[in-house]
Amino acid sequence: MSANKLFRLVINQSTIVVFVLMLVAAGFLSDRFFSPDNITNILRQSVPLGIVSLGLLYVILTGGIDLSVGSVMALVSVVAALTIPGFGVSGAVAISLIVGIACGLVSGSLVANFGIAPFIATLATMTITRGLSLIVSKGQPIFIDDQAFMDFGSAAIFGIPALFFLLIVVTAAALFLNRKTVFGRLVIAIGSNETATRFSGINIMAIKLAVYAISGFTCAVAGVVSATRTGVGSPILAIGFELDAIAAVVVGGASLAGGRGTVINTLIGALILSMISNLMNLMDIPGYHQQVVKGVIIVLAVLLESAKRRASTQH
Numbered sequence: 001m002s003a004n005k006l007f008r009l010v011i012n013q014s015t016i017v018v019f020v021l022m023l024v025a026a027g028f029l030s031d032r033f034f035s036p037d038n039i040t041n042i043l044r045q046s047v048p049l050g051i052v053s054l055g056l057l058y059v060i061l062t063g064g065i066d067l068s069v070g071s072v073m074a075l076v077s078v079v080a081a082l083t084i085p086g087f088g089v090s091g092a093v094a095i096s097l098i099v100g101i102a103c104g105l106v107s108g109s110l111v112a113n114f115g116i117a118p119f120i121a122t123l124a125t126m127t128i129t130r131g132l133s134l135i136v137s138k139g140q141p142i143f144i145d146d147q148a149f150m151d152f153g154s155a156a157i158f159g160i161p162a163l164f165f166l167l168i169v170v171t172a173a174a175l176f177l178n179r180k181t182v183f184g185r186l187v188i189a190i191g192s193n194e195t196a197t198r199f200s201g202i203n204i205m206a207i208k209l210a211v212y213a214i215s216g217f218t219c220a221v222a223g224v225v226s227a228t229r230t231g232v233g234s235p236i237l238a239i240g241f242e243l244d245a246i247a248a249v250v251v252g253g254a255s256l257a258g259g260r261g262t263v264i265n266t267l268i269g270a271l272i273l274s275m276i277s278n279l280m281n282l283m284d285i286p287g288y289h290q291q292v293v294k295g296v297i298i299v300l301a302v303l304l305e306s307a308k309r310r311a312s313t314q315h
Helices: 003-012 014-029 036-061 069-112 118-137 147-154 162-180 182-192 194-199 204-230 241-251 263-282 287-314
Strands: none
Touching: 014 263, 036 069, 036 162, 036 182, 036 204, 036 241, 036 263, 069 118, 069 147, 069 204, 069 241, 147 162, 147 204, 162 182, 162 204, 162 263, 182 194, 182 204, 194 204, 241 263, 241 287, 263 287
């Protein structure tokens, strides 16, 4: 294999290469990284980010963005905490999912029906949902007194957190939707060339509404998951989480311009971000410094994406 072909292979599989390099580097940087307890912790921590990133991927594939993901998670966690006493766990989860989907439909409607730029539309939804979560909770965390609900957050199957199996199920569903359905192909078509897709007679509005509804649904699932882990419905949950979710999708190789990105790489991107956060915590790196590192990671991921596009063009 020539050096040029090897370079193109590495660039095209950059997400997997980065993941492997991170594993190797983590083993050298911390002797606690590969301990069973820490691996379990990483898997558990990666679940909310992975689930939200998979929903956000569909929005980004259309060339959109969703800045409301963290705020929707917070609202859903508060709704779940408030409704469990009256409706039970099943009822509360159902209501929470409906709330998340409704938030997604609001964002989607602003984008698809009113033609508002996704950045502005979801910024508005972010502000509204965060405000609603503070109003409904009166600015206070709401503690959940339901042992069955709490047990799911800490349960493990064969030593693997039960929550991680939920992430696998969501990944499988996202993969099926992306690869095996007409909807998945249309999402990519809109991101690649929205004008041509519209002239083909495709209902662009319906597809855009659907992808934001998917994002709202995954935010709702992540909000419920977060509540099971902490036992609290918190109005300040996931502040700044949109940065992590966007970073995970971009690190996974998706293009913010739309039309390019895969489910598996997005999952790997979420795992990479979770590993980096965990490693920095093990190394006692302060939180403010971690934000700088995450910003640098986004820049590097975008540069890699540009290199990947150039490599494919030359090929």
